[in-house]
Amino acid sequence: MKLTIAILLACCLQASAHVYSQKKISITLSNVRLSKAFETIERNSDYRFLYNAKAVPDNLRISIQATDLSITQILDKIVKGNGLIYNIVNSKVIAVTSAKEMMRPVHVTGMVTDRDGHPLAGVTIMIQGLKRGTVSDENGHFEIEAPDNGVLELSFIGYQRQEVPVHGGQPLSIVLREATKGLDEVVVIGYGTRLRQGDLTGAVTKLSADKIESRPVTGTMDAIQGLIPGVTITRQSGQPGNQGYQLAIRGASSVNGNVPLVLIDGIPGDLSLINPEDIQDITVLKDATAAIYGARAADGVILVTTKKGKSSDKPRVSYSYNLAMKTPGIMKKATTTAHFVEMFNEANKNDGDPPAFSDSTLAKIAAHDPGVGKGENWSLQSYPMFYGSKDWYGDLFKTALRQTHNINVSGGGNNSTYLLSFGDMRDNGNISAGTNASSRDNLRLNFQTRILDNLKLDANVSYDYLDTKTPSDLNDAIDNGLKVFSYVPVRNPEGNYYGYQGYENPFQELEQGGNRRTRDSRWGNNFKLEWTPIEGLVWTGQLGINLERYDDKAYYSTNIEHNWDNSDNLLIRNNPNSAYFNSWSSVYKNYSTYLNYDKTFGRHSIKLMAGASREKFTRETENMSGADFSSNVIFTLPLSDPKNLSAGDYWDDNSWALLSYFGRAGYSYANRYFLEGTLRKDGSSKFAPEKRWSDIYPSISAAWKLSEESFFKNTIDPHLVNLFKIRASWGRTGNQDIPALGLFDYIQLISIGGKYPIDGSTVSKMAYLNGIASPERTWETIESKNLGLDLALFDSRLSLSFDIYRKNNNNMLVSVSYPSTLGAVAPSSNSGKLLDKGWEFTGGWNSKIGKVQFNLGFILNHNSNIVTDLQGQDSYNLGLTTARQGYPLNSYFGFKGTVIRTKQQLDDYAAKYAGKGIVPGLQPNGFGGLGIGDIMYEDIDGDGQITTYGDKSKGYSGDAVFLGSQDPKFTYSLTGGLKFDNFDFAFILQGTGNKYVWRGNGNFGVPLSQFWFQPLDYFYGKTYTEQNQNARYPRLSNNATVKNNNYQFSSEWLENTKYLRVKNVTIGYTFKQIVLKKFKLESLRLYFSGQDIFEWAKGTWDGMYDPEEATPDVNNPAYYENNYPMYRTFSFGINANF
Amino acid sequence: MLFTKNKFKYFKYGAFLALLVVSISSCNKFLDLKPASEITDPTYWKTANDFKLAANFFYQNTLDDPHYSGTNNSDNMSDIAFGTQTDAVSAGTYVAPETDAVWDNAYSWIRNANKLIQEGSNAELGQDIQPYLGEGYFFRAYNYFTLVKLYGGVPIISKVLLPSDPEVFSKRADRAVVFDSILRDLNFAIADLPVKKDAETGRICKEAAQAFKARVCLFEGTWRKFRGLTGADSLLEQAYSEANNVIASNAYSLYEAKGAESYRYLFIDATSIDNPESIIVKKYRTNINVNGWAYGVSWGNLNPTKKWPMPTFARTACR
Known part of the structure; x- marks a missing residue:
């Protein structure tokens, strides 16, 4: 159904683009160039013009007002008398030239091939000076009517542009050279400024669609991991819809969180929810280049351009499908019963206690006795003992499927193009009980049209939806999967879920504990007008409105576990039953306007831009809960006991606003020297009126292409080194996107809340001062410097890039502690300093041997940071510490x-x-x-x-000393691909250098942390005994004093989790031009692809912990226990083009 | 001619575009947002109820909670229960901590009391807010008394401070000065507070402030008496006279609602709304304020002896 609508709509758009007026023509032209006049006539009639641009005087201007005139009447007016003559060739083509040089159209035929003589299909052949041309067919052949002595322009993606002169009708044989990859690609660096990649002055990286398309990933974040130098992406969980991806560019710039600004077609958006198949390219501004985005650009800017339609005769339809199998690859494993009793008795022996488990029990366990006996486990003697062994945790997870469909239809005529896309992803969780799945739907319409000759409208409308269902007690169930002893059966003899003593039965919890559903809907509306009143000058007005609605509902159903004798367990779960309802909706409006002016005179070229923008964001949050519902299945608030209805604490309706002015000036000389500067000033509603406006953020960058200098060309063969460029940049950006910064922190707020029975029976609320107002706070300012070197060798087959950078946050907002006599926690002040530095190296090799086309890419990043000033806030804890003066962020301290x-x-x-x-x-x-x-x-x-x-x-x-940081200094990746005939193959390897993790302050990071939980099987045989004196870990014990000594935070328990992971391997085969009955397929590609399929890693404890895992929150030690495990993906996919 | 016409056109375009750029940003008011869901200080303190809510704060916060006033396991210090670990204080291994919640909390509550007193003194609401102003003085005194009992002389903060105020770094005042300040506040409170029969049920009244003042004077008078310090007799005399004032007021009586069982039900009578025997108490009521830790009996922490008043106890489940 959805597909039908998409195609119908496409056809309508197609039709509207082809409506011509047939005979009489009405046009009004005032003071336009002759070429413009011809274009206007072409648009209003079936006629096509051929003319020799050189023959037409440049300064000739045409003004005409014609109503219902024939073509000859119009031509007489505008051509004759200007020293020109015309000739209507075959009632279609009008040839125009100067009277002196009578030009005739000729029929040109030609053949386009690559360097190896293979024909190239789909090459665009345009007539210079005319907006008209043709495309080569499958045999590389083309035919076109062109003016004699005119020039043909040939262009094809991946190849260098070429100009070919026309001399009479002789057949042409044209060889296209492969493009010097990247250098000529156009890069957008913000607010309409476009530059050729080779002309960039800053550290900017562009990633194009082919790297992210057709991979079995859950989203864009997953897809771009490891592909962009300086960009790190971490993930926290394998839970569908809740993977917790985090994005950082070049490390950290503040202790207050580091969130790069993501702009989708110029309007802030979210990378995690956009359909990766809709992305045309991603450009990352890493250094001072980002300063043009001032207020929110302290951590760099990611510019996403979505795919747009292209003019074509018929709609292009493409469809892709991916079926992915997700197998839980990395999972914790509790001890088997045999290992557990052995380890427990070992601990007893070490403590001088009698063994808890008797020899007869050990024998029964060894024999897998199915019977039931008297309890022997500590403090559980009054409960039964079983002798089997069950992998509870392992059984909680299963292999799950994910299906992704994407369809897009695109096309357009001369005036308008469109792209309509729909994506649907159904991702099932690996949890084996209860409901756990997420589905994502993305709908997008990108429409471009020329309203007037010089006025272009770009309208992008999108809808993204993410629906996630999980059992309410999911995280609880996951860690209970490790807590229940392996000897405990899941069900009692009556077949009911068995509740052993007070241990929760995770299966029952997942199935009967109730469900949680979150739904996130986003509507993006993005309209852009571009007006070009005179050549070189473009005014842009852009309006973006994003609406978002988020709903989170969780139901906690009461459930009762059963004892072995089938009586009810006294501990009733979720009693009374309860539910919470949390929702928010937000409106974000962004209006920006800017002017661009480009001019080239002689060897000088300038680009100027100035503009302003305003943004406002409002969010309303509502949150309430109820308990003691009269139904255990239906949870609507009216069913709740009215006494238990309550509004949550987090209930707000607030806004922030930003107002910004910005400008850019660029100058280049002779394609050798490039200079660029930007200025930006921002005002934020988050600061007091006096502190609201930032300083003017400046940036300046320059580049020098040595390879264009004659001395360079004279000494070094340009085919050997075709680009040698050095770059330098410096700039300042502001940061106010700080989670700890409240929206109205500069005003003293009064909180009203609490409840207390002053009169003994009714609720009294109370009012109190909410913190201390901070009228003094202002913007954090980050200063960044970058030096870079770009090299392209062997006709750009080998490209190398090296960047070295430094970012200083010199007025970071940090908490400064005051004596308690102040009476409240002092607001943070702009008095901290952080230094972040590093380098990036990128190399790429693109080449061809015989029929095999291949590429290799290598990225190596080094990044480190140090908190240089925290105003003496030198307090730290054992273990993970967010910030300590003199050390990197997220450092571990211990013995x-x-x-x-x-x-x-x-x-x-x-x-x-x-x-x-x-x-x-x-x-x-x-x-x-x-x-x-x-x-x-x-x-x-x-x-x-x-x-x-x-x-x-x-x-x-x-x-206690510094032992290492959670954040790696080195991150690297290796990518490669090859194409041979119809086969394609690609891989991505990604890894990190040393990074540290400590899992010890939970229940399972050390063996027998509590005697009432079994340890991880990993520790079996790895603890010190007389027989095993070289063991890695200390002796087992149940004694608090001994454990307290051994389980201190120390280097003994810290793990280095550096890894190298095979992120992706894809192998595909493409069938071309398939005809199935009446159905014609342009191409059909089948592929197999695997994601996260294998890794070389340290510190994973025999594959129990994912090496990519790192706790997102210092204060959440339980993370390593109840985290949803990661999976490996194996998938099959289809891409079809119609 | 053509040239000048063009020039004019450029100018026209330029002016129009400049207008477009300027139009979006000319007004700075765009950034003046008002909190739509939060109450701000400048808009508060307009009605007597505003002051009442501010005074309510102290009932929930400063009054001692019987559970939190000691440790969870303070029964271990009696003969009804014992702990399995050595007590750090009796073993002499207790190290004074660098920070203490009692100190931090008291100053946070004093900050709120200072705010109430400051706003109440400036407000034009007169009589309407007098009782709440009195409560502000009372609770400021109450908090300083908590501090002085534990620490002796402490810094006296009598205004709402900002981090930039030098008073933040005030030195500890002399013990006698702190008591002078406490008594001054209590005298203000006694003057401002209504007598019990005129006061709203459950709120601090004149008699309660007098009773509290008697206790303060008795405490410090005794302290000085046994150290031979000046002012002891005067304080003890004040304790005597204020206690007499409370007795003479007839505002309180013994709780006898349950006859012979009255003592047992003194604190647990679920039907009693305002116990005539209570002067200043922390209150509990189902669904409003509950004490979930009445008996924190758990393995290894609080082990009952045979003298334990409850016959049975449930072991908390392991999870």
């Missing part, structure tokens, strides 16, 4: 430890440190105190004891 393996080591260590600081006293046999197999720590500050912080007054800084 340096090693396992005590000999009596001698123990005695030496105990003599110095036993009973001091964190070290327990020495105990005989190590029972309940320090012993062999424990971890000993380095006394780094040398104060004779092991302490975290030490005594600063005595010059001791403590023994």
Whole structure:
């Protein structure tokens, strides 16, 4: 149905573009060039003009007012008397030339091939000076009526543009050379400014559609990972619709979050929800080039251009389908029953306790006895003991399917083009019980039309929808999958879900605990007018309106687990039942207007731009909850007990606004020297009126193409080095997109809330001061510098780029602590400093050997940061610390430890440190105190004891030291592809250098952290015993003192999770020109593609943790336990073009 | 001729385009947004109810919560329960922390009291807000008393501070100065607050402030008496006279609603709205303010002895 509408609409658009007036012509022209006059006539009639541009005087201007005149009447008026003559050749073609040089149209035939003599189909052949031409057929053959002595322009994607003179009717044989890839590609760098890639002065990278199309990914973020130098993308979860992608350009610029500005066709948007198949290209502005976007550009800018329709005789329809199989590849595994009892008894032995599990139990476990016996596990003696072993966690996940359909229809006539696209993705979660799926729908209409000769309208309308369903207790169920002992059966003998003691049964929780649904709908409206009143001058007005509606509803149904004897378990889950309803809707309006002026005179070329924009965002949030619903299935608020209805705390209706002025000036000389400067000033509603306006953010950048200099050309063969360019840039940008910055922080706010029975029976609310107003705060300013070198060698077959950069945030908003006498937490102030620096290296090789076309790309990034000034806010915790002065963001601090393996080591260590600081006293046999197999720590500050912080007054800084950062310094990727006849093959490898993770402050990051949970199977056989003295980890224990010593945050538990991952491998075959009965297919490509299929990684604990995982929140240690596991994807897909 | 005409045309275009650019941005008011869902200080403090809500803050926050006033396991210090770990204080290993919630909270509440007093003194609402102004003084005194009992002399902050104010870095005032300030506030409170029969149910009244003042004077008078410091006798005399004022007012009586069982039900009578025996109390009511930790009995933390008043207890489940 949807397809039918799409095609119908396409046909209508097509038809409207072909309506001509047949005979009489009415036109009004005032003071236009002759070529313009011809174009106007061509548009209003069936006639086509041929003329020799050189023969027509340049300064000739035409003014005419004609109503219902014949073509000859009009031609007489505008051609005759201007020294020109015309000739209507075959009632279609009108040839015009100067009276002196009678020009005749000739019939030109030709043949286009590549360097190897293969015919090139689809090459555009245009007549210079005329907006008319033809296209070569499958044999590379073309025919065209062209003026004698005219010039043909040939262009084809991937090949260099070529001009061929016409001499009479002799057949032409034209060889196109492959394009010096990239250098001539046009790059948009904001507000209508277009530059050839080779002329860029800043660190700008462009990624085109072919890199992201047709891959089994969940979205754009997934697709561009590892493909753009300096851009890192991390993900947090494998949960459909909630993967938690994070995007960063060149590391961090502030402790207050780093969010690059993403613009979709010039209007802010979201990369995670846009259909990757709609993207034409992505341009990333990484250095001072981004300064033109001032206010929100501190972390760089990502410009996304969506696909547009192209003029064609008939609509082009393309369809793609992908069926992906997602297998949970990386999963935690709890101990088997046999391993658990062995480890538990081992711990008992180490503590001097009798073994918890008897020999007869061990024997039954070894024999997989199906019976039930008396409980032996600690504190569970009154519950039954079972002897089987079940992988609860593993059974929670299964292989799941994802299907993606995309269809787009595009086309257009001379005046208008359109593209209509629809994408649908159904992604099923890997969870094996309950409902867990997400679906994404994307609908887009991009329409371009010339309203007037010099007025162009660009209208892009899109609708994106993401619907995610999960069991409400999903995260709870995931970590309970590890918590339930492996020996516990899922169901009792009666077939009901078994609730063993107080342990939650995750299967029951998923199936009966209720469901949560989130729905996110976005409507994007983006209209742009471009008016070109005179050549070179373009005025643009753009209006963007984004509407978004987000709904989140979660129901928590009461459910009762059963005991082994089938009686009800006393612990009732979700009692009383409850539900919450959270929704918000937002309106974002952006109006920008700017003028561009381009002029080239002689060898000088200038580009000027000036403009302004205003943006406003309003969001209304509503949130309420109820409990004790009279139904356990239907949750509508009227069914809730009225006493339990409540409005949530987060309920608001607020706006922010930005007002900006900006300008750019560019100058280049002789294609050798390039200079560009920008200025920008922003006002933000988030600051007090006096602090509202930013300084003027300037940027300046320059480039020098040495390869264009004659001395260079004389010494080095231009075929060997065809580009040698150096670049430098400097600029400042502002940051006010700071989550911690409230919308009205500059005004003292009063909160009203709470409830208390002052009179003993009714609710009294209360009013209190909400924080401290901060009228002094203003913009964070980030200064960035960049030096770059671009090289293109062997006719651009090899391209190399190197950039080195530095970003300084010199007035970062940081919290400064004041004495408590202030009475509230002081607002952050612009007094911190952060330095971020790094380099990027990119290399690409594109070539062809015989029939095999191949490319290889390599990206290597190095990025590091250091918090240079936090105003003495030097407090830190053991473990992950967001910001500490003198260290990188997200650093780990802890002790340096090693396992005590000999009596001698123990005695030496105990003599110095036993009973001091964190070290327990020495105990005989190590029972309940320090012993062999424990971890000993380095006394780094040398104060004779092991302490975290030490005594600063005595010059001791403590023994907790910097151990590493969560963020890698090195990230790299290797991509490649080859094409041979109809075969294609591509791969992406992506990896990082050292990055650290510590999983120890949850329940499973260390073995037997609590005696009531089994450990991960990974630890089996890896802990110190007399028989295993070289074990990696300390001895097992259930003793609080021993565990407290061994499970301190130390280097012993920190893992380096550097990895190299095969992100993608795709192999495809394309069939061309297939005719199935009446149905003609232009091409059909079938492919197999795998995503995240394999990795070389460290620190994953035998493949239990994904190496890409990193906790998004320092304060969320549970992340590593209840995180939805990652999966590997294997898929099959079709791309068809009609 | 043609040339000048062109020039005019450029000018026309230029002017039009300039207008387009300027039109969007000329007004700075675009950035003057008003909070649509939040109450701001300049618009507040207009009615007596505004002041009442501000005074309500202290009832929920400053009054001692019996659970949180000690540790969760304070029963371990008696003979009805014991802990399994050594008590840091009795073992002599307790290290004074660098920060303490009692100190931080008290100053945060004092900030709110200062705000209420400052706004109340400037407001033109007169009589209508007098009781709430009195409560502001009362609770400021209450918080300083909490501080001085634990720390001795503390910095006295008597206005709403901004980070830039030098008073933020005030030194600790002399203990006697803090008490002078507490008594001054209590005298203001006694003057402003209505007598119990005129006060709204449950709110601090004149008699409650007098009773509190008697306790403050008794505490400090005794402290000074046993250290031979000046002013002890005067304080003890004030304690005596204020206590007498409370007795003479006949505002309070013993709770006898449950006859012989009255003592048992003193704190747990679900039907009692305003207990005649209570002067200043923290209140609990189902669905409004509940204390979920009445008996935090759990393995290893709070282990009952045979003297434990409840016959049975449930072990909290492991998860």
